[in-house]
Amino acid sequence: MKVSYRLTEEQELLAKTARRFLEERAGMDVVRELMMTDDAFDRDLWQAAAGLGWMSLAIPEQYGGSGYTFAELSVILEEQGRALFCGPFFASVVLAANAILEGGGEEQKAALLPGIASGDTIATLALAEHHQDLGPASISASAEREGDGWTLDGTKRYVLGAAVADLLVVAARTGDGTVGLFVVPTSADGVTIERTPTLDATRKQADVHLSGVRVEADALLGGHVDAWAVVERVLALASAGIACEQVGVARRCLEMAADYAKTRFQFGRAIGSFQAVKHRLADDLVAVEHAHSTAYHAARTTADPEEFAIAAPLAKAVCSDAVTMVTGDNIQVHGGIGFTWEHDAHLYFKRAKSTALLFGTARHHRTRLAEVLDL
Amino acid sequence: MSATTAAQTELVDARIEQLLSDHPPGTTDRQAFWGAQFDLGLAWVDFPEGLGGLGVDRSHRAYVRRRLTEAGADLSNIRRNVLGIGMGAGTLMAHGTEEQKRRYLRPMFTCEEIWCQLFSEPGAGSDLAGLATTAVKDGDSWIVNGQKVWTTLAHEARWGLLVTRTDPDQPKHRGLTYFILDMEADGVEVRPLYQITGEAEFNEVYLTDVVIPDELRVDEVGAGWGVAMTTLMNERVAIGGNTIPRGEGVIKAAVSAWESHGDGDPVTRDELARLWAETEALRLTSLRAAEMARAGTPGPEGSTSKLAWADLNKEVTAFAMEILGQDGTLMPGGYELKRPDSLMFDDLQRWYLRARANSIEGGTSEIMRNILGERVLGLPGEPRVDKGMPWRDVPRS
Numbered sequence: 212m213k214v215s216y217r218l219t220e221e222q223e224l225l226a227k228t229a230r231r232f233l234e235e236r237a238g239m240d241v242v243r244e245l246m247m248t249d250d251a252f253d254r255d256l257w258q259a260a261a262g263l264g265w266m267s268l269a270i271p272e273q274y275g276g277s278g279y280t281f282a283e284l285s286v287i288l289e290e291q292g293r294a295l296f297c298g299p300f301f302a303s304v305v306l307a308a309n310a311i312l313e314g315g316g317e318e319q320k321a322a323l324l325p326g327i328a329s330g331d332t333i334a335t336l337a338l339a340e341h342h343q344d345l346g347p348a349s350i351s352a353s354a355e356r357e358g359d360g361w362t363l364d365g366t367k368r369y370v371l372g373a374a375v376a377d378l379l380v381v382a383a384r385t386g387d388g389t390v391g392l393f394v395v396p397t398s399a400d401g402v403t404i405e406r407t408p409t410l411d412a413t414r415k416q417a418d419v420h421l422s423g424v425r426v427e428a429d430a431l432l433g434g435h436v437d438a439w440a441v442v443e444r445v446l447a448l449a450s451a452g453i454a455c456e457q458v459g460v461a462r463r464c465l466e467m468a469a470d471y472a473k474t475r476f477q478f479g480r481a482i483g484s485f486q487a488v489k490h491r492l493a494d495d496l497v498a499v500e501h502a503h504s505t506a507y508h509a510a511r512t513t514a515d516p517e518e519f520a521i522a523a524p525l526a527k528a529v530c531s532d533a534v535t536m537v538t539g540d541n542i543q544v545h546g547g548i549g550f551t552w553e554h555d556a557h558l559y560f561k562r563a564k565s566t567a568l569l570f571g572t573a574r575h576h577r578t579r580l581a582e583v584l585d586l
Numbered sequence: 587m588s589a590t591t592a593a594q595t596e597l598v599d600a601r602i603e604q605l606l607s608d609h610p611p612g613t614t615d616r617q618a619f620w621g622a623q624f625d626l627g628l629a630w631v632d633f634p635e636g637l638g639g640l641g642v643d644r645s646h647r648a649y650v651r652r653r654l655t656e657a658g659a660d661l662s663n664i665r666r667n668v669l670g671i672g673m674g675a676g677t678l679m680a681h682g683t684e685e686q687k688r689r690y691l692r693p694m695f696t697c698e699e700i701w702c703q704l705f706s707e708p709g710a711g712s713d714l715a716g717l718a719t720t721a722v723k724d725g726d727s728w729i730v731n732g733q734k735v736w737t738t739l740a741h742e743a744r745w746g747l748l749v750t751r752t753d754p755d756q757p758k759h760r761g762l763t764y765f766i767l768d769m770e771a772d773g774v775e776v777r778p779l780y781q782i783t784g785e786a787e788f789n790e791v792y793l794t795d796v797v798i799p800d801e802l803r804v805d806e807v808g809a810g811w812g813v814a815m816t817t818l819m820n821e822r823v824a825i826g827g828n829t830i831p832r833g834e835g836v837i838k839a840a841v842s843a844w845e846s847h848g849d850g851d852p853v854t855r856d857e858l859a860r861l862w863a864e865t866e867a868l869r870l871t872s873l874r875a876a877e878m879a880r881a882g883t884p885g886p887e888g889s890t891s892k893l894a895w896a897d898l899n900k901e902v903t904a905f906a907m908e909i910l911g912q913d914g915t916l917m918p919g920g921y922e923l924k925r926p927d928s929l930m931f932d933d934l935q936r937w938y939l940r941a942r943a944n945s946i947e948g949g950t951s952e953i954m955r956n957i958l959g960e961r962v963l964g965l966p967g968e969p970r971v972d973k974g975m976p977w978r979d980v981p982r983s
Contacts, residue, residue: 247921342847343911369912408920410935416915476983477713479972487952535904542782542942546711546950547736550943552780552923560782560942564907565915572908574854 216507218286226286232263233294239555245297246412246558252375257298261330266304270312275325281448285455285510292459295413295558299333299372305452306371306445307334310380314392314432314441323378323394334378337367337395337419338442345446345571347439350390352421354383354431361385361431363393363401363424369569373397373404373417380432381421382442389437393430400424411565413558447523449570451509454526457534457566458506461499464541464559468492471545488544495537502533520583524576531567531576538563594642595649601626601640602653611659620663620696623654629695633679637687638695645880663697669739670694670701674747677764677817681805686766690745702743704734704767704791705814709982712953714749714818715758715811716972716980719793721750721765728752728765728803730773730796736947740776740789741925743769748798749814752807754978761977762810766802773797782939784921829872836899836941837865839934840906847909854909861902868894886962893954896944903938910934 218226237256245251260266269284270276284304291300308327311320311334326332341349352365363383373379379395379402397404401424406417432438469492472483482488509526512518538560542549549556567573580586609622623629624638631646633639654661664671671694678687693699710717719732730750740746746767753761767774773796778786805813833841844858868891875888907914918933931937945951959965972980 339912341911342913343849369915408917410915410917412917412921474983476981477711477716478968478970479716479975479980479982482712485952485968487955539900539942543945543950546946547706547943548708550782550946552782552784557782557939557942561939564938568907568910568912568914572911574851574908 214508214511216504216511222283222286225283226290228263229265229287229290230293232260233290233296237294237296239295239558242295242297242413242558249406249415250374251297251413251415252299252372253297257333258330260298260300265300266330267328269304270308270324270328274312274320275328277328281451281513282511285452285506288452288455289459289506292456292562293463295460295562297413299335299375301414301449301452301456302335302370302372302376303327303333306336306449307376307378307380309448310336310392310441310445311394311432313444314435314438316433319394319429319432326377332378333372333376334380335370335372335376336445337370337373337379337381338446339369340365340367342368343572343575345575347390347442350382350384352381352383354385354391354393356386357425359428361393361426361428363395363421363426365421367419367421368407369416370419371414371416371569373419374406374415379419381419382438383421385436387436390439390442391436392432392438392441393426394432395421395424395426395430399426409565411558411561413562414565446570447519448513450523450527450576451506451513451519453566453570454502454506454530455510457530457563458499458503460559460562460566461495461502461530461534461537464538464556464563465492465495465499467556467559468495468537468541468544475546482544491540491544495540498533498536502530505529521580524571524579524583527571528573528576528580531573534563535567591643594640594646597640598628598631598642598646598650601628602650605654606657606659611654611657616660616663617696617698619659621692623659624692624695628654629691630675630679633675633691637679638675638691648880663695667694667697667700669703669743669747670699670745673703673817674701674745677747677813678804680816681764681809681813683801685801686804690766699744700739700742702737702740702746702769702789703817704737704740704746704748705817706736707733708735712950714814715762716977716982717749717751717762718982719748719750720754721752721763721798723752724797726800728763728798728800730765730767730793730798732793734791734793735779735788737776737779737789737791738787740769740791741778745769746791747804747817749810751977752810755976756808757974758972758977758980759811760808762814763807764804764810764813765798766804767793767796767798768802771796771798778925780923782942783926783936784923785926786924787926829869829876832866832869833862835865836902836906836937837862839937840902840909843906843909843934847911847913857905858909861898861905864894864898865902868898886958889954889958889962892949893951893958896951896954899941899944903934903941906934907938914938 264277265287267276268279272278311323327334354361354363376397381393381395382390385391401422403420404417409416472488473481475482505526509522512522542556545556548554605626609619627635627640628650629638631640631642631650632644634641707717721728721730746769748765748767749762751761752763773794775792777790779788779790780786871887872891878885917935960967
């Protein structure tokens with residue numbers, strides 16, 4: 212499969228519009244204000260973003276979307292990373308929408324996706340229970356058949372945007388021992404959302420407790436009690452998506468560091484004239500370019516299962532390491548000021564680490580890669 | 587053991603006995619104890635009698651500390667007033683006037699007066715000698731204007747160790763003068779400086795038309811750089827080169843993370859063992875450096891520790907965060923903009939964030955590498971574009 216990494220005219224326009232919107236409506240002053248609130252969420256900002264078509268972008272037209280691909284979505288994710296966008300976009304549009312799209316039946320897709328596409332519904336994926344293990348064995352939340360419906364019990368952790376979500380897509384173990392995906396309104400009896408303070412204050416998480424939560428038969432996505440293949444697919448898309456965000460984070464930090472190194476003088480010289488600084492930034496440039504390549508490759512190969520099986524873990528591993536390094540170097544190049552709360556460097560550093568740890572660490576993805584490559 | 591050393595030890599022992607019997611640690615108020623410790627010459631034993639010392643060899647300092655600790659004495663004054671007792675005292679002893687030594691050393695040691703250090707500025711970090719805070723002579727006083735940053739304890743300090751520029755027409759190192767600053771003087775404004783963890787360990791200090799009487803000048807006008815170097819030599823010793831017991835500190839936190847969150851993966855285990863080995867190598871190097879320094883023959887092993895410690899702290903905490911996995915995305919307690927309760931951390935996340943400053947504070951790792959290359963290995967220095975140039979003409983940001 213021939214892949215082109217250049218942005219199409221349409222994608223460039225998307226990126227430009229997104230960047231302008233984020234600068235005007237969601238600049239760092241807004242990010243700082245939102246991150247100190249419980250949910251880091253502004254409904255007006257969210258609706259304005261929906262108005263630009265962000266939520267509908269990669270959802271097929273028959274479900275209320277615009278029918279573009281993951282490549283277009285990735286452009287938005289990169290810009291969001293660059294701007295540290297606050298809002299449950301990743302949760303709703305990358306995680307939940309894809310879970311429904313990949314796992315749902317026709318009726319479910321027709322019922323659920325238009326709301327996500329318009330931004331009126333916010334959904335998220337309630338999957339992880341373990342700090343490291345993302346495999347099927349880590350799921351102990353249960354779904355018991357009761358009459359026509361199901362009763363769900365258990366606790367889900369690290370659930371992005373849960374406190375502002377209307378819908379949860381919950382992975383739970385059914386009586387067969389397999390894992391199914393269930394759509395659960397957050398307003399259902401027995402659902403408790405417990406906010407957990409996050410390292411990255413610009414993206415909030417919660418623990419979701421399910422206690423005897425009753426749902427109808429049609430809550431089970433696709434009617435499949437064995438939906439692990441869907442979970443794996445969503446995790447791979449999440450890896451590709453978060454890698455694109457990481458590219459935006461890393462590139463912004465490299466720009467910040469290089470700009471500073473040109474204007475900060477010590478010993479009568481711009482600090483960028485010292486090789487210790489210059490070489491560090493050159494290494495960061497290599498890292499950013501490599502990250503960019505792997506993320507773009509993953510975002511453009513989602514429809515090619517064989518290639519995507521390599522591209523997704525490759526991107527998550529390479530981009531996680533790169534963004535950790537570059538955001539850390541940005542602090543180092545700034546020196547003391549880069550360590551202060553008032554400077555933005557730490558916000559990027561925290562977003563970087565958080566994304567590096569979500570959905571599997573670099574090490575986890577290198578192991579996946581080794582498995583796929585049969586090393 | 588030479589006769590002099592034996593005599594010194596005997597004197598020190600006698601004073602320790604006297605201190606402990608006259609002021610039993612268990613029943614004596616600690617400030618009173620510290621006062622008595624000072625008066626008996628056991629504060630800094632190498633200082634002259636009457637100024638907190640006995641005029642004996644500096645190597646007895648560690649001995650006094652051990653004896654008093656064993657006797658249950660509270661020696662927390664050293665931590666509480668670290669900039670005073672650790673750095674200010676040595677500076678005043680080497681460069682201060684007799685009046686200054688008599689006036690400031692005792693209340694410093696008893697923590698009745700806390701000290702801070704006003705060196706770094708927004709425009710003068712690595713290039714400290716480029717600092718821009720000015721002091722202009724006005725009769726018997728000096729008028730000081732400028733801004734200082736990274737000032738630990740400024741909000742609690744009674745006195746500050748201040749470096750200013752008194753002659754901008756001299757090359758940068760030569761136009762500096764050192765003062766004791768009255769932190770309660772008009773025009774001194776202290777603001778908390780919040781950092782990556784949300785806590786404010788440090789301060790910014792704004793100096794606006796602050797009047798300093800000439801009696802508070804330390805050493806000659808224009809001699810400030812030498813005085814500042816005396817202070818800083820102590821700082822690098824205090825920050826790096828920590829000789830905590832084997833396996834303690836940040837590596838312990840990583841081992842705990844492995845025990846609570848590890849999955850037995852052999853690659854991760856190897857990495858943990860590698861970091862443990864690096865940590866132990868650093869610890870042994872610090873022990874070796876301390877011994878050489880005591881013997882009066884400090885070698886390169888003393889200079890490498892700060893650099894190694896900074897890099898290791900970052901590496902070990904980052905590694906431990908990987909072991910925590912998605913738990914590392916949580917921030918127990920969240921971010922609260924406040925003064926820290928303690929400089930120790932219960933959670934790895936906060937430690938991971940705080941460690942970012944280790945390669946910046948007390949000399950960036952870039953500067954430390956230059957120092958090792960130039961002063962230890964004897965490599966040629968960086969070209970100096972500002973050498974010999976009047977400070978006024980040096981390009982600045």
